[in-house]
Amino acid sequence: MSILYFEEIEEGDEITPIDMPLSKDQVRRYAKTANMYVPRFTDDEGAKAEGLPGMIAPGVMSMGLLARMISDWNQAATIKRIGTTFRSPVLPDRDIHLRGAVTQKNETDHTVECDLWMENDDGERWVIGTATVTVPTKA
Amino acid sequence: MALEFDKSLIGQVFDETDFPPVTKEEILEFAAALGETNPLYTDEVAASEGLHKGLVAPPTFVTKLRAKKFTPENLPKFGKVGFDGGRDLEVLAPVRPGDTLTMLSTIHEIYEKTGRTGSMYFIVIRNEVKNQKGEQVAVIDHRIMQR
Numbered sequence A: 001m002s003i004l005y006f007e008e009i010e011e012g013d014e015i016t017p018i019d020m021p022l023s024k025d026q027v028r029r030y031a032k033t034a035n036m037y038v039p040r041f042t043d044d045e046g047a048k049a050e051g052l053p054g055m056i057a058p059g060v061m062s063m064g065l066l067a068r069m070i071s072d073w074n075q076a077a078t079i080k081r082i083g084t085t086f087r088s089p090v091l092p093d094r095d096i097h098l099r100g101a102v103t104q105k106n107e108t109d110h111t112v113e114c115d116l117w118m119e120n121d122d123g124e125r126w127v128i129g130t131a132t133v134t135v136p137t138k139a
Numbered sequence B: 001m002a003l004e005f006d007k008s009l010i011g012q013v014f015d016e017t018d019f020p021p022v023t024k025e026e027i028l029e030f031a032a033a034l035g036e037t038n039p040l041y042t043d044e045v046a047a048s049e050g051l052h053k054g055l056v057a058p059p060t061f062v063t064k065l066r067a068k069k070f071t072p073e074n075l076p077k078f079g080k081v082g083f084d085g086g087r088d089l090e091v092l093a094p095v096r097p098g099d100t101l102t103m104l105s106t107i108h109e110i111y112e113k114t115g116r117t118g119s120m121y122f123i124v125i126r127n128e129v130k131n132q133k134g135e136q137v138a139v140i141d142h143r144i145m146q147r
Helices: A024-033 A045-047 A058-074 B024-033 B059-064
Strands: A014-022 A078-086 A094-106 A110-121 A125-134 B013-018 B082-092 B102-114 B118-130 B136-146
Touching: A014 A125, A024 A058, A024 A094, A024 B024, A045 A094, A058 A078, A058 A094, A058 A110, A058 A125, A058 B059, A058 B082, A078 A110, A078 B059, B024 B059
Parallel strands: none
Antiparallel strands: A014 A094, A078 A125, A078 B082, A094 A110, A110 A125, B013 B102, B082 B136, B102 B118, B118 B136
């Protein structure tokens, strides 16, 4: 648990990374709660029938995981805007790496701009994005 | 080259869906499925002392809302295959247990991009989410790619 104030954040700061295995069960659990319980997100055979290499994670799940990285990094941060581009299918049953960095601080409204991405073990960026995050000030 | 389609499609509301009240259980399950650790989303008691004075949903919770109609019937097809290109989410107010949300869907933009592998068409569906007080909760732009 950590709380970071605007004054403690610098441009170029790394957002605390998350390395995690993404299991098929976690994808199914997400698909179920997110009303996306369809074959491409739940079983390999069904996904293959749709021309995919196997079951994939919903794009919005990747977006949710990147948002979680921000809230784990700074529990006092509020996401105002997050945008993500789904560049390649996210295949579960392997490790994923969530990464981010602060690219800009806006003194006028105490927001910070961040770059975000999810990569695989080979450093391929499956999902990329940006976010604008409001952080509290000490003053 | 300009894309040929009925320009009056842009901005037209093609769906309005009302959702049942958001439950605490559904917020906790959504947060758990993402592995959230922030008590704002996972712990009702701790959240009551926090920023929003109560449990709120993680910011991407609104992406689980499914419109009755995902696209308008008269949407032209530009390509053979569709992909989920991405989302842009603007978060305007927190979602709390008991909120009843409504979502309005419009076609926001249609454009073409030409790359190495040929032409790609982008259809941007804008979903605007409001709560029972009429407050704007979120705007979700959904980019569908066709090729």
